[in-house]
Amino acid sequence: MLIKPAPDILPSEITPRAVFDDRRRIVLRAGLGLAAGAALWPAAIPRARAASxxxxxxxxxxxxxxxxxxxxxxxxxxxxxxxxxxxxxxxxxxxxxxxxxxxxxxxxxxxxxxxxxxxxxxxxxxxxxYRMRCVEGWSMVIPWxxxxxxxxxxxxxxxxxxxxxxxxxxxxxxxxxxxxxxxxxxxxxxxxxxxxxxxxxxxxxxxxxxxxxxxxxxxxxxxxxxxxxxxxxxxxxxxxxxxxxxxxxxxxxxxxxxxYSNVNPAVAHPRWSQASERRIGEFRKRPTLPFNGYAEQVASLYQGMDLRADF
Amino acid sequence: MKKLRAPSAAQLAAIKLAVFLLCLLPAAQLALGWRADALGANPIETITRASGEWTLRLLLITLCVTPLRRLTGLHWLLRLRRMLGLFAFAYGTAHFVTYLWLDQFFDWRSIAADILDRPFITVGFAAFVLLLPLAATSNAFAIRRLGGKRWQALQRSVYAIAIMGVIHFWWLVKADVLEPLVYALILAALLGARAWWREQERRRQLAAPPPARHLQKKTIRIVPMGK
Missing domain, CATH: 3.90.420.10 (Oxidoreductase, molybdopterin-binding domain)
Structure with missing residues (x-):
């Protein structure tokens, strides 16, 4: 009897552990979603169809x-x-x-x-x-x-x-x-x-x-x-x-x-300060962090560079 | 048609009330939007932007009064000008307070750095400061106190203020100058019309021959012919 090897499973096809562990809740949620979708039909259809x-x-x-x-x-x-x-x-x-x-x-x-x-x-x-800092002085936190x-x-x-x-x-x-x-x-x-x-x-x-x-x-x-x-x-x-x-x-x-345009609170844009930012959804401004808070990961890329000149 | 030329006192009062309410509309919209959280993702930016734009629009509308009056002969339009100017000042104040309070939260060091280092804020701030004496003298008492001529000379600084307002907007935008360009063109037309009329007036006076020297200070009697 010939046993064929299973075709390769693409990494993207592997169910993430978190999703696997959470499958019952997900199924339940999907069921609720369907019920809600039925109630809102047809407005909810495109959303329900979008592949997560x-x-x-x-x-x-x-x-x-x-x-x-x-x-x-x-x-x-x-x-x-x-x-x-x-x-x-x-x-x-x-x-x-x-x-x-x-x-x-x-x-x-x-x-x-x-x-x-x-x-x-x-x-x-x-x-x-990730944090996202716009050069205009506002920021968001976005799950990409x-x-x-x-x-x-x-x-x-x-x-x-x-x-x-x-x-x-x-x-x-x-x-x-x-x-x-x-x-x-x-x-x-x-x-x-x-x-x-x-x-x-x-x-x-x-x-x-x-x-x-x-x-x-x-x-x-x-x-x-x-x-x-x-x-x-x-x-x-x-x-x-x-x-x-x-x-x-x-x-x-x-x-x-x-x-380069690295986020840098010490280098002002000629027309506005970059020292602080308004996080969308918040009222008061908060201080802007060097490299938008990722200095630990990326500062070494710029060792020996003058980031005021190479702004 | 006649009514339009010379509205009665009651009609004028009604017109004034209507203009007053219209001018309040943008502020009401912002206030309700703020309460309902309907000013978008960045409400402070929305308020800053709207109050600034309405300051500029009301300044331009105020500057429309004289040319409109001249073109249409509706002299009562002049009676609306003070209110329009004061509304421009009110929106300018709201714009400035929004910046001080909501945007900078009274961070005086940061505010001082902005005013000193950032040309678009410098010119906007200067325009606002120049509006203060105009608003303060927008009353009959100040006109009497200063005398009509001096009062008018002072109020003419509104031309410079409007120019500064447009520059403030122009220098603020990052790349797309289309909107400030529209304001600049309208302002250029309003100031250009005045310059043109003034030039016409000057030419008319030059063209009219001055009275001959030997006739000056003499009474000329016009006697009917044949007597």
Missing amino acids: LGSLPSPFSTDEAPTKLDAVTGYNNFYEFGTDKGDPARNAGKMALRPWTLQVEGLVGRPRTFDIDELLKLAPLEERI NGFPLAALLKQVEPLGSAKYAEFLTHYDPEIMLRRPVLHWPYAEGLRLDEAMHPLTLLTLGLYGEPLLPQNGAPVRLVVPWKYGFKSAKSIVRIRVVEKQPATAWNLAAPQEYGF
């Missing part, structure tokens, strides 16, 4: 209280869809999220184009609850779902000459701003060691659900120790390069937005 992203917990997560979902999905900077904080939630729904590919090219041994559904299975998804960007970059095998990663984002003038408020398509960049840092997250979801368009669906970057604009949204191309790439905000106002 099973994610592993991460030691990098903060235990601070996450910002409310409606603030995270309703108060956004995504200038392609308008410069008002409410514009992205109003307008980004026009963006088609499938088919979507992410092309990784440049100084790599194995350039490759990833389909978005391939990306979702590339590495086990983790939940990373994703995996380290390093997992993706390792697959394409960066060459020895590679020094930086450039991130190019989706631009469609049919549905996005045509006025050149910034240089379109929006581009961001990281030094390769920053890109490979375990905190740097290739992000596919938040609050356990696939990203909404206004949050940079279907795939974005999250670099928690840098100001929010470094975390490019709706990425279509990553280029591994030798020279420091041009970045959108740096092009727009080089004296205000440096390439």
Whole structure:
């Protein structure tokens, strides 16, 4: 009798331990959800259908209280869809999220184009609850779902000459701003060691659900120790390069937005202080922490650098 | 039509009341929104932004009175100007207090650093300080006390204040200057109209020949022909 070996189980198919242990409660909750869904039908259907992203917990997560979902999905900077904080939630729904590919090219041994559904299975998804500090002086705590960007970059095998990663984002003038408020398509960049840092997250979801368009669906970057604009949204191309790439905000106002843009309470933006921030949902401001509180993990990346000059 | 040109005292009072209530509307909206937690994810920013924009809008509306009156001949519009100006000042005060209290929570060191180091705050603060004497002299007593000419000269600083207000907004935005540009164009039109009228007036006076020297201070008797 021939016993066939079981087909390989993808890591993303393995039920996380927490979910397994919690299965009875989850089933119960799903049942309640169905009942509630039936009561609210058809309004509740899209929500019920959205596949929850099973994610592993991460030691990098903060235990601070996450910002409310409606603030995270309703108060956004995504200038392609308008410069008002409410514009992205109003307008980004026009963006088609499938088919979507992410092309990784440049100084790599194995350039490759990833389909978005391939990306979702590339590495086990983790939940990373990160602080997010906007350069404008407000902050949130957001439970992201994703995996380290390093997992993706390792697959394409960066060459020895590679020094930086450039991130190019989706631009469609049919549905996005045509006025050149910034240089379109929006581009961001990281030094390769920053890109490979375990905190740097290739992000596919938040609050356990696939990203909404206004949050940079279907795939974005999250670099928690840098100001929010470094975390490019709706990425279509990553280029591994030798020279420091041009970045959108740096092009727009080089004296205000440096390439590094690490969160730094000691370096004021020319037009406002960066010493404190307002956490969305809180009344009083709180002090801003060096590297947004991730100094222990990332400060060594910048040893010997003058962070006032390389702001 | 005639009524529109010369409303009765009762009608004017009704118009004033309506304008007063309209001017209160944005403040009421913010107050109710605050109570209902309906001002978005960052309510303090919403209030700061709205109070600032209404200050600027009311300043521009105040500056519309003279050109509108000139174009339409509706002279009673002038009777609304003081109220509009005082509402601009009220929203400016709300904007300033929001910054001091809700935004900075009376962190005087941080406030001083803002005013000294950040040009957009410097110019906004200066504009607010310049509004104070205008508001303080917006009454009949001050006009009598200062005399019409001096009072008018003082109140003309509103032109500079409006320009500073637009600069304050322009320097504040990160990249998209479309909105401040709209305010700047409206203000340019309002100030431009005044400059143009003034120039016309100057030319008219130049064009009119001055009375001949030998006729000055002499009574001219006009005698009917044929007598």
